[in-house]
Amino acid sequence: MKQFSIYKPKTVEEALAALSTGEKAAAIYAGGTDLLIRLKNRLYTSPDVLVDIKGLEELRFVRYDETGGLVIGSLVTLGELAEAKEAVHYPVVAQTISSISSPELRNQSTVGGNLLQEVWCPYYRSDYRCWRNGGDICYAEVGDNTEYQSIMGAKKSFAAYPGDLAITLAALDAKVTVAGPEGRRQLTIEELIPGEVEAEGKIQSHVLRRNELLAEVSIPPPENDELYLFGKVRKREVWDFASASAAMRLSLDNKTIRRASVFFGGIATRPWRDRRLEDYLSGKELRYDLPDSAIQEVLVDARPLPHNGYKKDQAVGLLNSMLADAVSRVK
Ligand SMILES: Cc1cc2nc3c(=O)[nH]c(=O)nc-3n(C[C@H](O)[C@H](O)[C@H](O)COP(=O)(O)OP(=O)(O)OC[C@H]3O[C@@H](n4cnc5c(N)ncnc54)[C@H](O)[C@@H]3O)c2cc1C
Structure with missing residues (x-):
C-alpha cells in the first residue's frame, strides 16, 4: 500500500489551508469507503497526504425549516440522514439511501463522499493508466464494458458516474455549497458533476479543485401536490451499484403533470437528465396508459457500447414501473 500521512484539521479554514499549501498531493478523507x-x-x-475532516463538527448537522427547506452538512453519514427526523418531508431521500451499498457502509459513508466518489470502472480501480489515472485511453471503450460504463456516449472516459444520492438530489433541485480559498459558492448537482472534468492531467467526474471542500447540501422546501419516486436495478439486492436507476419529481394539478424532473443514474458519466421525457410528461394526465406511451420517449439518444445495451432496457423498464406507481398513487 502507498505511504501517506494524515492531518486532522480542527476547522474548515485549517482544512482548506492544508489542501492549498501542501507540496505533496493532498486529498480530503471523510468516511474513507x-x-x-x-x-x-x-x-x-x-x-x-490525507486531510481527515471527520473531526469538523461544523459539517455535521441536519436542519429543516419551511422557507429554507433541508440543509445537510457534508459530514452527515448516509445512515444518519436516512433516520433524521428533519428529512421526513422528503421520504425519497431515505428510500434512495436504503438502496446504497450495505448498512455497515452507510454508517461510515458521508453525504459529501457519496456525491464526490470516484467511478468504479474496473480498469480505473485496477490501476490501468486510463484517462482517470492520468493516461490517455479509455480501456473500457474497447474492452470490457458490460457493467460500469455509459450508454449515453462520452468525450473520452466512458466510466459511468456511480452515486445514487446525486440522482435523487438533482431531481429535487438541490444545491451544494463549496468552500474554497476564495470563499463559498453554490452549484446545482448538474454543475457539480458534469461527468468528464480535466484536472491536473486526469479526468474526474466533478468540478471541485483539490483545494476546495464540499460544505453542505440544501434541498428547497417541498411544494404541495408533488410526487417523488426513485427506482434502481442492480445485480444483487445489497452491496451493489446501479446498473440503471432513476429519480423523478412530478408536480401535479390534480391528476395532470404540471412539471416533471427526471434523472437517470448508472447509465452515463453524470446524473443524466432526460429533457425530452420531461417535456413529454408535462401537461399529461396520470392515466393507466401513460407509462406505456411515455417509454417511447425514454433515452432516445442512447448510444450503448458493444456490451451494455441492456442498460437502456433496464432504464425503460424502471421508468415504466415508476410511472405505474405514480398513477396508482393519485387514484
Ligand atoms: C461495496 C460497495 C458498494 C457500494 N455501493 C454503492 C451504491 O450502491 N450506491 C452508491 O451511491 N455508492 C455505493 N458505494 C460507494 C459509497 O457509497 C461511497 O464510497 C461513499 O459514499 C463515499 O463516502 P465516504 O465518506 O466514505 O468518502 P471518502 O472515501 O472519504 O471520499 C470519497 C471522495 O470524496 C472526496 N471527499 C469526501 N468528502 C469530501 C468533502 N466534504 N469535500 C470535498 N471532497 C470530499 C474524497 O477526497 C474522495 O475523493 C459503494 C461502495 C462500496 C465499497
Missing part, C-alpha cells in the same frame, strides 16, 4: 480502497490499489492518482 472509496478513498482508502483507491489507496490500497495504489492508483497513480492517489494522494500523499
